[in-house]
Amino acid sequence: MxxxxxxxxxxxxxxxxxxxxxxxxxxxxxxxxxxxxxxxxxxxxxxxxxxxxxxxxxxxxxxxxxxxxxxxxxxxxxxxxxxxxxxxxxxxxxxxxxxxxxxxxxxxxxxxxxxxxxxxxxxxxxxxxxVESVALAYHAAMYAKKVVKVVADEVEAIRLEGHEPVQEVAGLADTWWRGPDSLVAVYRGEAECLSAPVCRTAFVYTGLDRWGLHG
Incomplete structure (x- = not known):
């Protein structure tokens, strides 16, 4: 139901x-x-x-x-x-x-x-x-003007200066970061679990207005 x-x-x-x-x-x-x-x-x-x-x-x-x-x-x-x-x-x-x-x-x-x-x-x-992370992923994808997927070593090159952790996702291996007009989701859990650095993945959502950032 x-x-x-x-x-x-x-x-x-x-x-x-x-x-x-x-x-x-x-x-x-x-x-x-x-x-x-x-x-x-x-x-x-x-x-x-x-x-x-x-x-x-x-x-x-x-x-x-x-x-x-x-x-x-x-x-x-x-x-x-x-x-x-x-x-x-x-x-x-x-x-x-x-x-x-x-x-x-x-x-x-x-x-x-x-x-x-x-x-x-x-x-x-x-x-x-x-649950918050899944909900935020759908929200960010809906409101972002651009979404870029980054994998493996390129994840470490993402610049997070000026970003703050999104507290509600209670991130450990997986984290979300909020910037002036962007959200960044970093997924490291699968890579750590399988000892496979190539599985590191991030999504960068840009072009977000205030509603898109905070919902």
């Missing part, structure tokens, strides 16, 4: 809330209660089961348009069995991939949204940060 305003999770900017409301769907998701006893029997701590339940209640079943990187991101935000150990911490799936990429989208021990393949790389400090 369509996501009505009351169904959109709190804690998002107006731009992201509007994006989810207009373009998002909510479908059935994993019912954690039916798995709780089995997971506890496997030795998964109760607090980790509670984390999955909280994620499912807040984000479970949310379907967003494809992200501009990571082959679109998760198809549906839907958790699965926690993985990890008391020593390393615990992760659980954020949602199944849209395509056959060599990593999974996971929620980390501290609630980070990231990718787990050859190694764990947190992309955003929060799930909200991931």
């Amino acid at each position: 369509d996501l009505y305003l009351a169904d959109v999770p709190q804690g998002l900017t107006r731009r992201a809330r509007s994006f989810v409301q207009v373009h998002g769907l909510r479908v059935d998701s994993l019912k954690i209660d039916q798995y709780r006893d089995g997971w506890l029997a496997l030795g998964i701590p109760a607090r980790e089961v509670d984390r999955v339940a909280e994620y499912s209640a807040r984000w479970g079943g949310v379907v967003l348009p494809p992200a501009p990187h990571y082959d679109g991101g998760p198809r549906i935000l839907c958790p699965d069995t926690p993985e990890g150990s008391p020593a390393e911490g615990w992760w659980f799936e954020a949602g199944m991939q849209r395509t056959a990429v060599p990593y999974s989208f996971m929620i980390g021990p501290g609630g980070e949204f990231g990718v787990h393949g050859d190694r764990w790389v947190p992309l955003h400090a929060t799930v909200e940060g991931w």
